[in-house]
Every structure is written in structure tokens, then in C-alpha cells.
Amino acid sequence: MLILSSLLLFILTTHSEALTPAAARDEFQEELVIRPLHSGDIYASFQFRTLWDTDFLQEGQKVSHYRLFPKSLGQVLSKFSVRELHISFTQGFWRTMQWGQPFIPSPPGAELWVWFHDTVSDVDGNWKELTNVLSGIFCASLNFIDLTNTVQPSASFKPLGLGNATDHRFLRYATLPREIVCTENLTPWKKLLPCGSKAGLAVLMKSEKLFHSSFHSQAVHIRPICQDEQCSSKAWELRQTLNVVFDLHTSGQGKKEWSLFKMFSRTLTEACPLASSSKVYVDITDNPELFELSPATPLLGQAVVLGDRRTYSVYDLSRAETFGQLRSFNLLLRDMLRPLLHAERYVAGFGLQTGEIHTVIYNNHPYRAFPVLLMDSVPWYLQLYIHTLTVTSKSRDNKPSYIHYQPAKDRHRPHLLEMLIQLPPHSMTEVTVQFERALLKWTEYTPDPNHGFYVGSSVVSALVPSMVAMRTNFTQDQPLFSSFVPVKEESSYFVRVYTEPLLVNLPTPDFSMPYNVICLTCTVVAVGYGSFYNLLTRTFQVDEPSPPLSKRLANLIRRMRGVPLLT
Numbered sequence: 001m002l003i004l005s006s007l008l009l010f011i012l013t014t015h016s017e018a019l020t021p022a023a024a025r026d027e028f029q030e031e032l033v034i035r036p037l038h039s040g041d042i043y044a045s046f047q048f049r050t051l052w053d054t055d056f057l058q059e060g061q062k063v064s065h066y067r068l069f070p071k072s073l074g075q076v077l078s079k080f081s082v083r084e085l086h087i088s089f090t091q092g093f094w095r096t097m098q099w100g101q102p103f104i105p106s107p108p109g110a111e112l113w114v115w116f117h118d119t120v121s122d123v124d125g126n127w128k129e130l131t132n133v134l135s136g137i138f139c140a141s142l143n144f145i146d147l148t149n150t151v152q153p154s155a156s157f158k159p160l161g162l163g164n165a166t167d168h169r170f171l172r173y174a175t176l177p178r179e180i181v182c183t184e185n186l187t188p189w190k191k192l193l194p195c196g197s198k199a200g201l202a203v204l205m206k207s208e209k210l211f212h213s214s215f216h217s218q219a220v221h222i223r224p225i226c227q228d229e230q231c232s233s234k235a236w237e238l239r240q241t242l243n244v245v246f247d248l249h250t251s252g253q254g255k256k257e258w259s260l261f262k263m264f265s266r267t268l269t270e271a272c273p274l275a276s277s278s279k280v281y282v283d284i285t286d287n288p289e290l291f292e293l294s295p296a297t298p299l300l301g302q303a304v305v306l307g308d309r310r311t312y313s314v315y316d317l318s319r320a321e322t323f324g325q326l327r328s329f330n331l332l333l334r335d336m337l338r339p340l341l342h343a344e345r346y347v348a349g350f351g352l353q354t355g356e357i358h359t360v361i362y363n364n365h366p367y368r369a370f371p372v373l374l375m376d377s378v379p380w381y382l383q384l385y386i387h388t389l390t391v392t393s394k395s396r397d398n399k400p401s402y403i404h405y406q407p408a409k410d411r412h413r414p415h416l417l418e419m420l421i422q423l424p425p426h427s428m429t430e431v432t433v434q435f436e437r438a439l440l441k442w443t444e445y446t447p448d449p450n451h452g453f454y455v456g457s458s459v460v461s462a463l464v465p466s467m468v469a470m471r472t473n474f475t476q477d478q479p480l481f482s483s484f485v486p487v488k489e490e491s492s493y494f495v496r497v498y499t500e501p502l503l504v505n506l507p508t509p510d511f512s513m514p515y516n517v518i519c520l521t522c523t524v525v526a527v528g529y530g531s532f533y534n535l536l537t538r539t540f541q542v543d544e545p546s547p548p549l550s551k552r553l554a555n556l557i558r559r560m561r562g563v564p565l566l567t
Contacts, residue, residue, distance in 0.1 A: 025053035026068040035283040046242040047480035084115040088219035091181040107457035107498040110179035161223030175456035177501040200272030204264040215245035271317035278317035307466030345499040363423035372462040378415040380408035388434040455502035463492040
């Protein structure tokens with residue numbers, strides 16, 4: 001008996017020691033950044049990061065144990081040989097001129113771009129299966145992504161993780177600008193978190209509050225990264241972000257006072273037990289002496305975000321004293337600086353035959369010029385006249401230094417236009433191109449064709465000059481919201497700007513005419529065929545005419561008298 005007990009103790013000890021290193025490889029962090037906007041709105045950005053020390057791309061590597069990393073996404077990475085995956089669902093449009101630059105931009109609707117590993121032989125096949133699987137995971141309409149709305153950018157959307165892939169055959173990009181974001185998309189997104197919505201910052205994600213806002217965006221980013229500055233070890237990073245802008249003025253809550261409870265109808269009670277770091281940041285850069293935070297915190301932090309050094313009040317949720325009275329943050333607001341890079345787009349023209357797409361890019365830097373990379377994906381039913389493409393800056397022609405154009409194929413692929421344009425300082429650059437509307441088959445129209453057809457946002461990518469020196473070295477203690485995009489130069493930072501989606505009307509037939517024809521045809525067939533069928537199937541009988549009234553009276557009298565009746 002003693003030998004059996006010793007053997008059992010040895011097996012349990014050995015098993016626990018073997019599991020300890022594997023369990024320690026996972027790491028989970030959560031952050032909430034609150035930034036007051038000069039328009040009176042409040043910008044809240046949730047950042048959740050899960051690090052997993054494993055490699056799906058190694059030959060013969062099989063992963064069967066999942067602790068913090070969601071198994072559903074791990075199986076997707078392994079089966080489809082995904083190198084990077086970026087997916088976002090956005091309701092509303094980010095107003096750059098009023099709100100500044102977001103931490104991680106995203107276009108309205110759904111956006112998906114994926115880098116596959118170079119060992120994939122059938123990229124289009126993997127892409128189609130991947131969109132169907134992700135459609136089921138996130139309860140979205142990603143299954144409507146096909147070759148007609150998928151492009152392969154040649155210069156845009158470089159990998160954000162390890163490696164500097166240049167073979168764009170393994171890159172796929174697609175958008176669904178009409179995708180509606182609702183609770184059905186938020187629920188599976190929250191289930192990917194280690195603590196779900198039961199503890200930590202995810203407790204604040206109440207659906208009716210998040211979707212009753214001016215802007216809402218949720219995203220999932222998966223990429224391989226280095227775990228240290230020397231890149232001696234690698235890991236997979238799952239970054240889940242949720243950005244929301246609350247309009248406190250229109251909701252009747254005022255512009256000068258706000259709180260966690262007013263925004264989310266909930267308060268924080270504890271950090272996620274599985275999180276190694278759980279913090280709340282409040283941006284107090286604009287005018288710290290006018291801010292009154294309750295409860296006050298002695299912790300202050302600085303971070304270089306989008307080329308600007310910002311100051312934050314830090315609330316560490318891992319400390320028990322933080323939850324004393326963490327209910328509201330009251331502060332006064334002031335104006336913010338205009339963003340250095342801004343873009344917008346609209347459709348000009350009249351009628352339903354031709355039109356013109358205008359893309360306007362603003363460089364608000366007072367004395368620095370810098371290049372931008374413009375990518376436009378236009379559906380095939382808008383037939384572009386590429387010879388009418390013009391680029392003007394300050395009423396002068398601005399010849400792009402790089403142009404890549406891939407023409408569309410009817411019902412097979414969209415147009416793809418990429419240009420590298422130099423923006424003069426403090427200028428407005430306008431890109432125009434004319435198009436002709438195509439006639440669709442009657443089966444290709446949407447159920448509400450008179451509403452119009454959506455065209456996805458243009459994407460403007462640029463290295464914007466920084467006001468302060470950027471940090472190029474890798475450090476683990478950086479806030480999550482300031483370390484998503486790698487920084488390779490101290491004098492500039494990377495920015496991606498999305499324009500508004502376009503709503504274009506196409507020549508639409510009068511769909512009431514088929515209805516009228518159907519009704520008329522059915523009526524004619526019913527009347528004509530019914531009468532003809534009645535004539536063919538009815539049985540006719542000859543009825544003798546009844547005697548006249550005088551004869552019937554005479555027979556009545558004769559019957560009463562007992563005289564024979566008249567025939």
C-alpha cells in the first residue's frame with residue numbers, strides 16, 4: 001500500500017511539473033482607454049491580447065492543448081495555413097476631422113484581409129472555405145465574399161507581424177460595406193475571451209449600450225510576433241479590439257460629466273483572474289489642470305501614440321484599492337488638434353448612365369510633404385474610364401510615382417487601383433475618375449434595388465511625420481493601444497485612413513411591371529380556361545317547357561270536377 005501511494009504521488013508530481021511550463025506559455029492582457037473628444041463625445045477603446053508560444057507552421061507541428069487561446073481560431077489557423085488574419089465589423093463611420101485618429105482604423109461594414117503561408121497551393125480555395133468558416137464563427141454574412149469582391153493588393157496591406165512577405169499571390173482582401181453589426185456578432189466575439197463577459201473589462205460590454213452609440217467597431221487580429229527585442233522566441237498574438245464613441249449630448253446626459261455607469265450601465269468589480277495585466281487609461285493630455293477624476297489616482301503614464309506624446313491617468317485593476325469607488329470620471333473637455341491626414345470620397349454627376357468618383361486627401365502638416373498610398377476597389381458594374389484619371393494638388397497636376405491598375409471582369413472580379421501620391425504641405429489633393437453604370441440582369445438586383453448599391457471605402461496608407469521621436473525598440477511594458485503597428489522610423493508613424501463608403505444608384509427596371517403582367521395573365525387564364533373547361537365538362541339535358549297558366553288553371557278545375565285533364 002505504501003509503495004502504491006508513493007508511485008501515485010510520483011506520477012502526479014511528474015505530471016504537474018510537465019504541465020507547468022506549457023501553462024506558463026500563455027499570457028493574457030486587457031486594457032481600456034478612455035479619451036474625451038472635443039465634440040463632447042467619449043471615445044472608449046478596449047484592447048485584449050492573448051499570447052501563445054506555439055508555431056502552427058512548423059512541419060508536423062500539431063496542437064491539441066488550448067488554455068487561453070480559443071480553440072476555434074487555432075484550428076482555423078492550422079487547417080488553412082493562415083499567416084495573418086485581420087477581420088473587423090463596424091457600424092457607423094469614424095469622423096476623423098471631429099474625433100481625430102483612432103488607435104486601429106476600420107471601414108464601415110465588414111473587412112477581411114488574410115495572408116496565407118507560401119506552402120498553400122490553392123489560395124482561392126482556402127480563401128473561400130475560410131470565409132465560410134469565419135461566417136459561422138462570428139454569425140456574419142462573410143459567405144457572400146467571393147471572387148467578384150475580392151482583390152489582391154500589390155502594395156497595400158503589408159504583413160503586420162513577422163516576415164516581410166512580398167509575394168502578394170498569398171494575400172486576399174475583401175469588404176462588405178453593407179454588413180449590419182448587431183448582438184449576434186458581439187456574442188461570439190466575447191466568447192473568444194478567456195473570461196468571457198463574466199469578469200474583467202468585458203463586463204462593461206452591454207449590447208444595448210454599445211449599439212446605442214455614434215460609432216461601434218469590433219475586430220480580431222491574429223499575427224506571429226517576437227516575444228523579446230532579439231526575437232529569440234516567437235509567439236502568436238490574438239488582438240481583440242472594440243472601439244465605441246458615445247454621444248453623451250444627444251442622449252441627454254450632458255457634455256461635461258460622464259461616468260462608467262452612464263456609458264455602460266455597469267461598473268467594474270474585479271479584474272479577469274486569468275489576466276496578467278488589467279488597466280484603465282484616461283487621456284488627460286489636453287489640459288490636466290481642468291480634469292477632475294474620481295477617484296483620483298497617483299499613477300500617471302506617458303505613451304507616444306500616432307506621433308504625439310500623450311499623458312494618461314492609470315488605474316490598475318489588479319490592485320484591490322482601485323475598486324473602492326471606481327464609478328465615475330468627471331472632467332471638462334477642450335478642443336483637440338486637427339489630424340495631419342484626412343480623406344473623404346463622394347460621387348458626382350447626374351443621371352443613371354455616367355458619373356465621377358472624387359477622392360479628396362488632406363495634408364494638414366504646415367511644412368512637411370509626405371507620400372500616401374491610395375487603394376481603391378470598385379465593383380465591376382461601375383465601369384471605370386481609367387484614361388480620365390486625374391490627380392490635382394493646389395490646382396496643379398500631381399503625377400503619381402506609382403500606379404497599379406487591374407481592370408475588372410464582368411461578374412468575376414472588381415477593379416483594383418493603387419497609386420503612390422506625394423502630398424504637398426498644407427494641401428488638398430483630389431483624385432477623380434469617371435465611370436459608366438452597367439446594366440445588371442434582373443436576378444442580380446438586391447431585394448431593395450432603389451436603395452442603391454454600396455461601394456467599399458478607399459484605403460489611404462501613409463507614414464506621417466511625427467511631432468515627437470518614436471520608439472523603435474520592442475518593449476513588453478508598452479500599452480496595448482500604442483504598440484499594434486510596428487514602428488521602424490523615429491521620425492514617422494504609420495496611419496491607415498478609410499473614407500466613407502459610396503452609395504451609387506444603378507439603372508433599375510420597374511419591378512412592378514412583372515407583377516402586373518403576372519396578375520393580368522392569371523386573370524385571363526382563369527376566365528378563359530374556366531369557361532372553356534366548363535363547356536367541355538358540363539352535361540346538358542333537354543327540359544320540356546311548362547304548360548301555360550290558362551291550361552294549368554283549366555286542369556285544376558277539371559281535377560276538382562273529376563273530368564279528364566287536358567293534354
